[in-house]
Amino acid sequence: MKPKIDDVAKLAGVSPTTVSRVLNNRGYISDRTKEKVQKAMSELNYFPNDVARSLFNKRSNLLGVILPTTANPFFGELTFHLENISAAKGYKMLVCNSLNRIDKEEKYLEMLLRNQVDGIIVGTHNRGILDYHKQNLAVVAIDRYLSETIPVVSSDNYEGGKIATDLLVSQGCKNIVLIDGIGDLETPARLRRKAYEEIMEELGLRPIVYEIPEVFDRESQAKVIAKLFKEYPDVDGVFATNDIFAASFITMAKKMGRDVPGQIKVIGYDGTESVQSFLPELTTIQQPISTIAEIAIELLLKEIEGEFQDIPLETRLPVKLLKGTTA
């Protein structure tokens, strides 16, 4: 069996209270006692049981993160940063892949509450459904508005959409199409689309939007893009609101014998490490993923500590144009 605090106490010839004290570096303990206890601990290979500690302290040092799927490079990278930053601050991370499904999200939320997480980072889209605040739990959202009181961290989506659209326009594209996912209309990521639509209208051009219903399914992407080519054969510029859609479009364009960027310019969004490795020629808007993670954790820890005063409700981080050769 695993040794417990009583075993250590017995071996060291002290009380469990004293062992707990050296464990927590709390109160006065003579050096001699401390040494005895530490010797006993290492002899028994003792590690304190954090479950018991959490129960008493009402603090689990556990964070939950709910996102669509770590299989998507953006979220895979985000998870890496969130976890790494949390670990450095003494928190552990329970990861939940909801695939944007509300039923899963609700189950995960309940699971996290039962497990007494100290806070949750949410990167999925279901506004309102999850009554986070009622539980008065620390929550930070990434790129999603969850309620009036939950802080949101995101890249500057409007600016990103503007840079992308402006770039296509400045390169002489006349028939610029947006490829977007289906989602909540009130998500900050929709600002990418909003910027596109507003700029197009300002220029007297008609905004054309194609929506991909099953965001993570290549078939679904291909189907919509095929439709796009059929209905708008004269497309000469594409802004995809994520790099996977951009890549799908380029693949399809090649199949159709269209030259990118010769006949069609393409620009994506996200700029993950993965896309930089696999498709470095893609021109894209890069999100500052590690900064997003840093700030999200920072705000969450503030909430956990009860420092609500200096928590901005919205943080928009600057994006960067990664100039490849596709636009």
Next chain:
Amino acid sequence: MKPKIDDVAKLAGVSPTTVSRVLNNRGYISDRTKEKVQKAMSELNYFPNDVARSLFNKRSNLLGVILPTTANPFFGELTFHLENISAAKGYKMLVCNSLNRIDKEEKYLEMLLRNQVDGIIVGTHNRGILDYHKQNLAVVAIDRYLSETIPVVSSDNYEGGKIATDLLVSQGCKNIVLIDGIGDLETPARLRRKAYEEIMEELGLRPIVYEIPEVFDRESQAKVIAKLFKEYPDVDGVFATNDIFAASFITMAKKMGRDVPGQIKVIGYDGTESVQSFLPELTTIQQPISTIAEIAIELLLKEIEGEFQDIPLETRLPVKLLKGTTA
């Protein structure tokens, strides 16, 4: 404050014991009592505290996973599957990104032990360092030999290496170079290299291996590949032991004005969803990621349940050639 079992008991006019019984569906309870209790629970919005339950049950239903980084698409996808399968079986997942650093790995292992995880999935390379078995904890390794007694699940690396090398040879390549990571010599993934070396030697060709020291760093990859081009300008075939290296090579080849596959054929390894989206033209050996995850969890749960009899020490899953246009 969060309601606890006593609050529910009081509201329902029963004892905590009875509430616990309806919670766990255990022992006889009259329908009327059950209803009263359930009504009280929903009225109070009560969720049991799993920390307290874990403490008593000596079962956390927590699994730990230690891997290099979810930022790498292979591990991002693996994590997604591991987590999803675990969730379906009632387990939660603590994710640890070790970046292959031994110090981090040790810290994470201790953290997981303190948190009383029921089992651990390990996808990092540090053989022996972690005395998993001494703690007699349920452990399953993915693509790593950790000790004589820890079951390993992997793709059929030798077969994958063979398919890749054979393909290059059959396409007439004479100067075939392997690009590999640096790592433990005894990891199953090394069988990819072994297959390459053996086939080359059988054919009277000289195996040439380039090792990338900082696996996740594009700079490091670029440096080694530049060296490769300098030392072996007549390279006409490349087998990269992962798709990121393959992509890096292709990118560099383009920069050098070499045509792939015209002058150099390239084949990678992994075949993730990401690479299929971003670089579908890459010919690669696809690992059955979801099956690896399924079997790893299945074996881990068996260990947790104490069913050691039918746990194979090594499981090699079939790979599949994804024929693109680069080889």
Next chain:
DNA sequence: CTGAAAGCGCTTACAG
């Protein structure tokens, strides 16, 4: 069919 008591492995006032 239901409840009082003890205990899971810790920690923290409170004494001394």
Next chain:
DNA sequence: CTGAAAGCGCTTACAG
């Protein structure tokens, strides 16, 4: 400087 007692929120024999 150190220890005995109570309690964190549950569950499970044991009675009744």
